[in-house]
Amino acid sequence: MEKEEGASSTHVLVLPFPAQGHMNPLFQFSNRLVSKGLKVTLATTIFIAKTMKSHPGSLIVDPISDGFDDGGWAVAEDMNIYKERFEAVGSRTLAELVEKYSHDCPVKCLIYDSHIPWALDVAKKLGIVGASFFTQSCAVDLIYYNVSRGLLSTPVQGPTVTIPGLPLLEVNDLPSFVYYALGSYATHLSSVLSQFSNFEKADWLLVNTFDKLEDEVVQWMSKKWRIKTIGPTVPSMYLDKRMEGNTDYGINLFHLDTDPFVKWLNTKETSSVVYVSFGSLAELGEEQMEELAWGLKNSNSYFLWVVRASEETKLPSKFVEETSEKGMVVTWCPQLEVLAHRAVGCFMTHCGWNSTLEALSLGVPMVAMPQWTDQTTNGKFVVDIWEVGLRARVDEKGIVRREDIELCIKEVMEGDKGKEIKRNVKKWKELAKEAVDEGGSSDKNIEDFIAGLVCD
Template sequence: MEPKSMEQGTQRETHILCFCFPAQGHINPILQFSKRLASKGLKVTLVSTSSSTVSSKFIQTQATSINIEIISDDEPDEGQSRTANLDFFEAYKTFVSQSLSEFIKKQLSSEYPPKFIIYDSIIPWILDIARGFGMDGAPFFTQPWAVNSIYYHFLQGKFKIPLEEPIVSLPSMPPLKLNDLPSFFDAADAYPTSLNMLVNQFSNVEKLNWLFCNTFDELEDEIVKWMASKYPVKNIGPSIPSTYIDKRLENDKNYGLSLFKPTTDSCLKWLDSKEIGSVVYVSFGSFSAIEKEQLEEVAWGLKMSNCYFLWAVRESESGKLPRNFSEETSEMGLVVSWCPQLEVLAHKSVGCFVTIAGGTRRSRH
């Protein structure tokens, strides 16, 4: 998306709401999308919920072009909770449906009532709320179409779990084995709610006038063409700060949001001392819980590789590392609780990125 100046008289007339699911991997891409929309001269309000850490102290100067609003996704603690027997996603839907409806109703009486809502694709019921107020909306998919299409085809009944055949054949995709599918399929019994949530991203796809996605045509040309032949796909990625792509947004150097305090200086100074392409960067995300045995296997693999490595291990997970691992590998590796991922990935000394995407894969021994 290219920033485009608009006449002063119409600059703030069109009001767009952007609603994000309260997880950092979902918040940051839609936050960047919001900045791009605001650069077009639109009035943009990013809406999130009270259980997330999206607040004014986390949205820094890079997000001043947009408004931030926090709505409730919980109930006051008044004795026995009405959602005590519901899982997180059921409770989330119950309270967000109510609080978002109240928020939209209030906004519709403002000077610039919202006309459209962009929402995280994993919460498709937002569309029904918006249309109930005469607004339209569109989902924003944070993952690329190569992943999204697998959930779509599963919902359409193109394959089942457990697999009836060893190979899954899907349009515009290479042959896929079980290990090639998102790990939720391999651990469907362990993550039934998460798998259902991801598959249901496409539950109302026939009602949609737009499908926004955090990808770009050149990255996955064949699958994008196939999806676009079926649905109104609009790719707007990569949804990362402008500094790392087109430099069209001034001072847009970072997302403006981090759930953890990054150890920026120590990471970058350490990387500066290493040769080009010599470092393995390892990070398993903000929320994934890796089994102790699995984390130990990764640790021993890094130690025996004789490669330089930078490993981000959250403090809550650090107790799973082998005893004295950081000290014993200090000449080759650096273990930190968090680091500035964009700057690390852009650093010339990083030659390999080991990460996880959407869940953990159970080990098979």
Template sequence: MEEKKIHRAHVLIVPYPSQGHINPTFQFAKRLASKGLKITLAITNFIYKTKKPSQPSDSVQIDTISDGYDDGGFSEAESIDAYLQNMEVAGSKTLAELITKYKSSSNPIDCVVYDAFLYWALDVAKGFGLFAAAFFTQTCAVNFIYYLVHHGLLKLPVSTTPVSIPGMPLLELQDMPSFIGVQGQYPAYFEMVLNQFSNADRADLVLVNTYYKLESQVADSMSKFCPMVTIGPTLPSFYLDNRILNDNDYDLNLFTLDKSITMNWLNTKPEGSVVYVSFGSMACLANEQVEELAWGLKKSSFYFLWVIRDTEETNKLPKGFVDGIGDKGLIVNWSPQLEVLSNKALGCFFSHAGWNSTIEALSLAVPMVVMPQWTDQPTDAKFVEDVWKVGVRVRVDEDGIVRRDEIERCIKEVMEGQSGREMRMNAKKWRDLAIEAVSEGGTSDKNIDEFISKFTN
């Protein structure tokens, strides 16, 4: 009975099982827990067994569901399509079992927040009569484009450009999500992002990991079509409002981190002198692109910290490159990105424009060079350069490669001169607005309180 008095309600949060989706949902979980709710984060059996996460606190606990591949996770599936299909079957069954388990406890589930990629979780939640909210990890702009395509309001293939969408700048084909810009690319993933809206009209609320002033016009346009609110940015509180005690990391990392090498090197460099290069957890650059990037970084003459994920990527580096850079550059397999982005030595983030990386940079006032690869990244890059004006987008040649001279040019534009100063000023403005959004009484904070009131009153 005492537990019931402590917690206002019990929320079950179900992320898609990849790092870029676990991070924002986990941070949202901690934000809810700070407001007196009991939170259960349901990760897959495979992630739980391999990463053995500790329970973060009494108010955020870890539980599991199955994706159908308990021994090997995604790598065990024969195809993307097979993984998504099996996860729907196994996930629906085990999610229902999890809700049933808590039904007879002192804290039954009151609300399910599900990653919109797992659209089937809504049907499970509604089968138990629960309040259910879809959590979208990408920008309002990208989500709105997918919404319009799903409902036939934006016809494919796009036959004429530029494309005019309410609340957005005019978009060329290269500014659209890659599934639209390149017809037939990764059809299983394209179906998944469109399926986010297959039943979203039945969700009680749509939560988006952005903040209102960052995308106010798009948010206003999208909210006319669905009950949507902004609740971001979902960074650890230490980097924003610092209202949540000991919240200085994402807590559940799927990659092994050794941050001492990175931070020790970074701490020896002058303020604003380092270019940080990272393309996230999924991008895989072609051999030729890795070589051009390597020589472009060296030609720029700035210090650089380059994250290259694994041995396969490392083997793409030009022969003798690592030995020849000396202390001018550091190449690592992974890095503590938030600590890097907030370090005084950092001057620029050379990024793939994935949304988590982009919103981290915006929230930490770091200007960018963006080299989008796929999915939402081309649209994010468009906003970085032309709407938020905090960076520059590289230009590809006729072979689809960004050459070393272009890489050097873009880095120097951000790191030096008047345009670089303007980008840094704009970045500081967006950081201030990010902090304002999550601080007490800010737009995102009010939206979270309103969301909670819908199933606690």
């Protein structure tokens, strides 16, 4: 892989928000920067550094404190308290870390998760380049931007919303924090809107997407801001294969035993298994878990279902035993390896942005079952814009019933609509690879970003 002249002396400090879904894309982007010759240091929190199950390869890890060194954000009373303390303690320890390298290999640029806007203030104070990294889609970012500037009022009055650069959206297609914006959601909304408190002062805005995936919104945003699309941030061996050995994100906060599920998948026919996962945060109610369980059983497809240990008590009594010939329930598994397996023919997903990009990049059709936050918007694009999946619809109680789950699975796996979805997802898989291939849009944007740092 061609390396920018002078890149080896360019030191970049990367500050991810300490949650798995935020760390994965930023770590993979860091790996790409290293492959192009930059020196990259990861400023993870002390708690994350202590709990890593694997080391991120050639990346240097040098932790800072968030004020919760023994438990991270999980031991804070709430997320607002965590973020306040993270800003107070993190600002100081981040500045100390930058100063630590000031003599031997000075930090040229700070790339920080957009949910840590105070990091830009640290960068500006120390005279280094500040680049805000957005882990969500451009569409979601633009919706939140409109809310932050008072261009879209919350809670939103329906039935539809028009936002420049985006398709016509129904109210329930907006992020849940926006269309509901009451109770705890109002608190969450305030938190996500903080991304835009000072973002226009950043030297760069880096977004985990690629141009053709969100063509109109990227063009609209590019006219206003210094934006670079650098995704999809999926490990290289699943896309362009230019980074040998880059098969995972390089960090995991969970212990993984891959042997049982791999052996099980290896016994199944091509495209015969439904993979079901709702990420690391979404919690299904007991009634929804029961409907999902029987919907999977009634579909008569093989299924691999990730049910976190904290959620296992919600499974119907004896469900695992009664479906053992068709299904396998695990508490966690490496999602990329599953999606890349020939046996997987469908992904029932909460439509988190990382999961959506992974499914697109690996060519796996989806059954969309969004739960909250940006997932509702991602689900809209999965079904109606990119046409790579079907939406499992909720009833008047907000529950997706077993009949609809069964119908969606059968249609994606075996129906005429499923054939069209498979053709579309194959196209997007090729476009995702094209974006990160040498000379592709995202690869070129990364090269431009590096050139800007080297020449600065």
